[in-house]
Amino acid sequence: MKKLNSNKKMDIPIEEIDKVIHEPARMKIMANLYFVESMDAIFLLRQTNLTWGNLATHTKKLEAAGYIEVKKEFIKRKPHTMFILTKKGRDAFEAYTKKMRHLFEGFS
Numbered sequence: 001m002k003k004l005n006s007n008k009k010m011d012i013p014i015e016e017i018d019k020v021i022h023e024p025a026r027m028k029i030m031a032n033l034y035f036v037e038s039m040d041a042i043f044l045l046r047q048t049n050l051t052w053g054n055l056a057t058h059t060k061k062l063e064a065a066g067y068i069e070v071k072k073e074f075i076k077r078k079p080h081t082m083f084i085l086t087k088k089g090r091d092a093f094e095a096y097t098k099k100m101r102h103l104f105e106g107f108s
Helices: 024-036 041-048 052-064 087-107
Strands: 038-040 068-075 078-085
Touching: 024 038, 024 041, 024 052, 024 068, 024 078, 024 087, 038 041, 041 052, 041 078, 052 068, 078 087
Parallel strands: none
Antiparallel strands: 038 078, 068 078
């Protein structure tokens, strides 16, 4: 078993980790949008393996935090929903991943 490097200290308190992003379903949504910037609901649903209800719940929380924008329209009389990562969301996701990497550095 590998021993924890006792010279390294966890500088980031766990309380500073963004709890909006940290939830696994929202992390999946943010990670997918980070790489493509926008996705329609069906593609995001397939990429994340979430149910329609879970996708709706978690995207509402991300939208309330200002991390994503939701655009709803009709195409040929059919509803079409797009999810777009905002600048605030991109910055928050980058800060989140940086903090998580830094947090786990002490375990390697």
